[in-house]
Amino acid sequence: MKRSLKSKPDLNTLYEGIVNGDRVILGKAITLMESVLREDIEIASLLLEQILPHTGKALRVGITGIPGVGKSTFIEALGKNIVDDGKRLAVLSIDPSSSLTRGSILGDKTRMEKLSKEPRAFIRPSSTAMTLGGVAARTRECMLLCEAADYNVIIVETVGVGQSETAVRNMVDFFLLLMLSGAGDELQGIKKGIMELADGIVITKADGNNLDAARNARNVFAHALHFINVPASSWETQVLTASAHTGMGVGEVWRMIQRFHEQSRLLGYLEESRMVQSVAWFKDYFSELLHTDLYKAGSFKELERKLESDVAGAKLSARAAAEKLMIAYHEMIRKNDSRL
Numbered sequence: 065m066k067r068s069l070k071s072k073p074d075l076n077t078l079y080e081g082i083v084n085g086d087r088v089i090l091g092k093a094i095t096l097m098e099s100v101l102r103e104d105i106e107i108a109s110l111l112l113e114q115i116l117p118h119t120g121k122a123l124r125v126g127i128t129g130i131p132g133v134g135k136s137t138f139i140e141a142l143g144k145n146i147v148d149d150g151k152r153l154a155v156l157s158i159d160p161s162s163s164l165t166r167g168s169i170l171g172d173k174t175r176m177e178k179l180s181k182e183p184r185a186f187i188r189p190s191s192t193a194m195t196l197g198g199v200a201a202r203t204r205e206c207m208l209l210c211e212a213a214d215y216n217v218i219i220v221e222t223v224g225v226g227q228s229e230t231a232v233r234n235m236v237d238f239f240l241l242l243m244l245s246g247a248g249d250e251l252q253g254i255k256k257g258i259m260e261l262a263d264g265i266v267i268t269k270a271d272g273n274n275l276d277a278a279r280n281a282r283n284v285f286a287h288a289l290h291f292i293n294v295p296a297s298s299w300e301t302q303v304l305t306a307s308a309h310t311g312m313g314v315g316e317v318w319r320m321i322q323r324f325h326e327q328s329r330l331l332g333y334l335e336e337s338r339m340v341q342s343v344a345w346f347k348d349y350f351s352e353l354l355h356t357d358l359y360k361a362g363s364f365k366e367l368e369r370k371l372e373s374d375v376a377g378a379k380l381s382a383r384a385a386a387e388k389l390m391i392a393y394h395e396m397i398r399k400n401d402s403r404l
Contacts, residue, residue, distance in 0.1 A: 115212035129242030141308035154210035245281035270305035
């Protein structure tokens with residue numbers, strides 16, 4: 065079903081609504097940003113240019129964790145601490161999408177029922193839409209929209225450990241890893257790579273009969289971190305325990321994030337990291353545009369389908385097929401250049 069023209073605010077309305085903190089307009093702007101319609105993409109691009117001077121002042125936090133760790137419950141508890149501290153919080157939660165239908169449940173707003181009622185909190189669930197890294201395709205842009213709407217803390221909740229978590233690490237200031245205790249060897253379910261990315265590790269559900277196990281897990285992870293080099297930020301990754309159910313330790317997690325932010329800002333690491341991230345975003349966007357433009361050529365699509373058939377039928381190796389496609393791409397470029 066097509067949206068009516070009345071449901072699409074014009075560019076000026078979107079801009080004014082966002083910088084004035086209108087939550088309804090912010091939601092519509094995010095919907096626009098996630099759209100694949102050509103006219104929406106054009107407006108979204110213009111909107112990003114307009115709101116850019118109002119961005120960059122928020123503390124960006126990425127949170128990931130293994131299945132069952134209780135990310136949404138923990139984020140709600142952490143979010144309450146943040147808004148109680150007088151901050152305006154935006155939570156961009158990512159739900160995994162089906163590989164068959166590409167749909168998702170988008171249930172995080174329901175799971176954060178108390179936080180969603182806070183006037184200083186804004187929760188927006190999105191689908192991964194089959195993108196890598198446990199984040200949605202337009203999470204970066206949505207983050208900028210929230211910053212322009214004067215949300216000074218942005219939390220990006222990823223799908224979870226198991227995908228390329230570098231994607232979310234490259235768009236936030238602080239990367240928090242949530243882990244469970246009592247699962248045998250505490251380090252079995254996680255690789256060194258994800259621990260190197262983490263600025264903080266929290267052992268969740270540290271309450272009741274699980275409290276001692278959580279403390280033991282904290283010691284195991286703290287010991288493992290001794291074998292990981294100190295990052296460029298000079299921040300030593302900390303391991304804490306917390307319970308979203310009782311609230312124990314959640315406030316300390318928020319204070320840890322604030323200490324990191326202040327230290328990285330004073331040392332100049334925050335500014336340097338943002339600059340590196342911006343260049344990486346630029347390269348990602350260019351690759352996306354290049355890919356989209358490439359597949360506009362009908363002959364290229366036909367060749368790709370034929371090569372796919374040859375690979376599926378074991379008539380051609382995947383490598384040889386890719387090389388043939390690259391040759392066709394170079395030939396297409398030469399033809400276009402000769403026409404100029």
